[in-house]
Amino acid sequence: MSTTTLVAPSAQPRVTRIVTAITRSRELAIALVLVVILLAATTKRHTFLFSHDGWRDTLLSPSILLVLAIGEMVVIVTRNVDLSVGSTLGISAYVTGKIFIAHPGIPLIAVFVAGLLVGAVLGAINGLLVTIFKVPALVITLGTLYIYRGFLTHELGSGRINADDFPANFQKLGTQQILTIPVLTLIGLFALVLVGYYLQTARGGRELYAVGSDPDAAVLYGLPTGRRVFGAFVLCGSLAGLAGVFSVARYATAFSGTGLNLELQAVAAVVIGGVAIFGGSGTVWGAAIGAFLLITIDRALPILGISDFWQGAVVGALILGSICLDRLLSMRRTHRLIEARDDA
């Protein structure tokens, strides 16, 4: 039965096929872990989910990481990585503050567009360096991580842009809800659906997977590999820029440490969500659930009586566990496919 699913999926009726695909998916597994943690924390303390603030925080807190993880996933699926997203977020937050100081009455939409643009430019720098110099993205974006952060430190020093500098309607956006769902989370989910739809149904989206699955084959296929990788970095940068605006809306501050170390959380969310670190497979849905899981764990562990000291270790174990699980599953899959071939 299991080999049939692998070798001849078309032999099954459409509904069976879709149901099997979902029940066997990595995304469902990670979503179950998330549900278990939510349940455990809520049992221990009712207000974790069943209170106005608890409900809002559960949905709102992951919104920044959610947006970062979406962008990071698109880059990782092409067999690259962007380590500069935390710094990009910081610069975008800083620019957002500067805009509000210069034009206090500016429409909010303009600020979001500005954040996206700032991120797009920084992402384009990454993309150009990676595609032109053909140096591994790990090294390039490690460099830009420090350069972008250095620029931010140079501009802000030990100062910070504070709540007083932001108009009230913008600060309100940080906690505003529509049908009890926070606005920032709604925007993040909207981005998620757009990117997910693109990855699954557009030629460009499928080509991102192809480039990550086998870059050499992609060149022989005549795919525009450079353009695709560049595009992935621009998208990732833009989303990091958007996350910068989110960050200001939520915390009403921007300083030289805004977004510090978030890049590692973004990569962790993507990996936990079942996206192969060497590209070619995984979904943006998985990355999104990974982001929710990471943040929820952070919030739930203290309630469950696990000390701060162990929280990092739990996240680490989760990363190692999911990587080992992925490796195991893919080995089993390869083995089964080869067995099926030899039987035929």
Place this chain on the structure above:
Amino acid sequence: MPENPTLELQDVAKAFGSVLALRSGTLTVFPGSIHALVGENGAGKSTLVKVVAGVYRRDAGEFRLGGESVDFGSTAESKDAGIAVIYQEPTLFPDLSVTENIFMGRQPVGSSRRIDKPAMYGEARGLFQRLGVDIDPRRQALGLSIADQQIIEIAKAISLNARLLIMDEPTAALSGNEVERLFAVARSLRDEGRALVFISHRFDEVFALCDTVTVMRDGAYISTDAVAETTEAAIVSKMVGREVDDLFPKSATEVGDVVLEVQGLNSFGEFHDISFQVRAGEIVGLAGLVGAGRSEIARAVVGVDRYDSGSVTVAGKRVRGGHPRSAIRAGVAFVPEDRRQQGLVLESSVARNIASVIRSGLSRSGLLTNGVENTAAGPWAARLQVKTSALDMKAVTMSGGNQQKVVIAKWLATNPRLLIIDEPTRGIDIGTKAEVHRLLSELAGQGMAILMISSELPEVLGMADRVLVVCEGRITADIPRDDATPENVMRAATSFSDTEAKETA
């Protein structure tokens, strides 16, 4: 033929650094024709194909497609011009479905440029039906057999509606009825008026399928004949066609005791029932086509790869599979084919490279200094006339010939009894080639046993005291120096087990 040719190549040249891979490639292919392109390994066929495919840009010569002069800067451009290429090694995306593999980059799209998946799967199903194969369009490409991967490549080529289809040794990994299936498809494409180029080492296939045959040798065009008007013997003599006796002087040596004894070596899917001996002072050439299993045998003998059954004995000592250290200890030195990747630390100095295998003998209380390395490496480099002003020079900056000498020097420092060398002169200019050959001959003269793998017939014939020919993982001939001719080696290298034998196997 009355029609205009689909493809015309005239004196196309391509060099990689100082190595001229293609000197004057000439090929004219007409629509409705299957054109065979044959030649020894390294004759320049694959380079020619890659120029046509847009992987490489030619340095000189004419390249016309349908009468118009073209110059492709990328594979996308050649694809758009209606050229489909099936490479020796299928290139698929393992993570994606076979259908996506066929249509990647040009999926059927519906409104709002969304990929029309039902149409895509339907088209793939149609293609598979036409090819007479049972592959689920939704299955992942991972784990497909080479034959099925080839089918995906062919489906891709057909769906491209290409006017020129080039197949670079597509049958190398196929079984009898898989070949028949492929031929049926090729013939039906020909009858639709497309032009096909078929590269193969199997003459029976060339004669069964093709109407015209072009021979290449040493990167140059030799001849084009109608298949009906030529013979296998005529083609072979054109492929080989040069005098080899004086090029590679191997001095006669005393042949001593057996150094290497290989008995009944088997490795599933790689080679079968390999038995041979190499004696002291003897150079044994291991000839055969690329992919015949020669390098795999060598890697098993030196303990890099494991094998399923059989035994390897060096100077009376058993060498365990999968334990290169035990082989080194028994006195085996191995110079691999890809010296840049497997034989050298390119970023290190020459001295460090040479000293790398004898490190443990050199270190003083666990420390290894540049001075000690230089002292140890000096005599070897001098003996091999490695042209490097200082031993401190980095290996990456040296020519291919000098790199090869450094690799050999590295192993000579271990005083080996047996030297196994894979493609000793690939990518090396003529002058240094002779030096490498002289060196091998000298080493044999001093009583070293040498197993030399080479795809260059002249080298094998000139250097080896005995030629072992490998075909499809089996030794098909053992020819002493005096009886070895290009013809009988080539015949043994292409003596594929016939279709029936394969079916029952």
